[in-house]
Amino acid sequence: MIHLIATGGTIAGEADPESGGARYRAGVRPVGALLAAVPGLDAFDLSAEQVLSLDSKDMTPDGWLTILAAVRRALGDPATDGVVILHGTDTLEETAYFLQLTVPGGKPVVLTGAMRPADHPQADGPANLLAAVRLAASPEAHGKGVLVVMNATAHAARHLVKARTTGLDAFESAIDWTDARPDGRFADLAADALPRVDILPGYAGAPAGLLDACVAEGARGLVLALTGHGSVPSAWLPALRRAREKGVVIVRASRCAGPVIRNANANDDAEGWLTVGSLPPPKARIALMLALACDGPFTAD
Template sequence: MSFISARWLTTPLFAAACSVGLLASSPSFADEKLPNVMILATGGTIAGTGATSTTTVGYTAAKIGVEQLIEAVPELKKVANVKGEQVFQIASENMTNDHWLKLSKRVNELLAKPDVDGIVITHGTDTIEETAYFLDLTVHSAKPVVIVGAMRPATAISADGPINLYNAVSLAGSKDAVGKGVLVALNDQINAGRDVTKTNTSTADTFRTPELGMLGYMQGGLPHFYRQPVRKHTTESEFDVSKLDSLPQVDIVYGYANNNRIALDAFVKAGAKGIIHAGVGDGSLSNAMKPGLIDARKDGVVIVRSSRVGNGILARNGEANDDELDFVASDTLNPQKARILLMLALTKTSDTKAIQKMFYTY
């Protein structure tokens, strides 16, 4: 079964179906032999359309609604009872803290229902890894939460959305996925929300977990796990956003040759409560940047040293005397994920020793 093609989207039949609501009918949880999976749609390339069937760049993201995504993959009904809900419809570069809070609260609300066995979230690939880690820290259920996207729009000849969505629903309904935290499933691979990152601008195999490795594969609609996350997540997380309407401002300052403190000072002046320094190498601080970070810390801003490299453990007291400077080391978290953990940490404490412990825990 092919996904939504460019020709289908432009046919009178498609227009008529939309007008009478044929594509808006939501499947019910009817088959007691199958797991019940909610699909929460947020937009992204998986819901995108292009000018032609060969358009794989320069397309428009977030155009197709959740019910159309479901109806386009009828095989879903063989692996789960599915219902769809359009939470928002955006390209994922436009994801904000407010979106995350809304999504996390909705996921927690749904997973508290006894008739919901798992959740799939369709999402743009640009910030999948950030949303996955945020939910990994704020969803308090052992039930599977699977985030899925696509690297090619729904109208492309070789659209990867259909099989990715099929695998994600199968995974979310599997008992083998229970208790493994928030998962990211694309390209027949299963990755942990904490560790996965986007490594290529456009290829289908872009999502990888460098060095630490993926958790397993999807094959024949079944998950095959070979390792599991060991850092605390979901049911073991101390972070509760149920009563939060906003998150502390945390910004990222990038390290590079001949850099300066201009952006750093601007972030502090704008009210940043925390700064992630994406340093070169092992989080090194240049002579131009270090005084600005020291000044920011004296003003009460929490400083986390991370690295732009993408792999490895950032050594505390390695390229900087973190004990003396009262800085925090990011462990293996990349800058964008370190930002998420620091935002959540700052909802509980500004004590750098306690925050450092969190970075070694989650």
């Protein structure tokens, strides 16, 4: 049996009549209606549940925990052979990576979504959903970690990125999904909330006061999405040192494609900073949140 977990997203969206077709509302259609619109699904033994109904731009860490709880319930059922999660594309790569770190390898977990709403005359959701179910049901998907299917292409969660704002080919990944491996380093996560970690972008004239504001609001970690090879603005140094004195974990990343190498372009050892390797800032944030929640090491991988 393949268990489907619906969270909303464009795949469940409908045109907004007030916009004259210029906009749509995500997360409108329930999972039963989505399944009924997909020819070929009757060949599979399926179960389904609706755990969220939102536009994925509004996904939160609490939402991740809700999805994780549903995944754990499904995978714990001996009758479940795999899980498919329907999700909006805006934060699809973040949820996929969160699950990559918190779900042990074994049974397939596959996410999918859509770039066009469900009532679009050429909606891509039905084909993506069918492809995701097929992948979750295939022996080849076992032991590959969390996967994502979009536009007839499978991706590994660790390497997935939404590279374009529009188009059915909006997603890319650096490796073939068949080379993917499970992670699950935080599979024992028992927290009912995740610590706050903020991402701060580096740009010309970026004010250091943003760092102080995040710390004042309760951030336990800061991921710096810096320019170039993780270049820290000189004006930020006093604020970063104040944050470290308060126990805030600082991670040096880049807004460019990585890697950010430790002690290259900055004295990370002297400042007590961590570095991300090739991990992009949104995924580095997730890894740091989980490391703080589990009192474990932050690993850039």
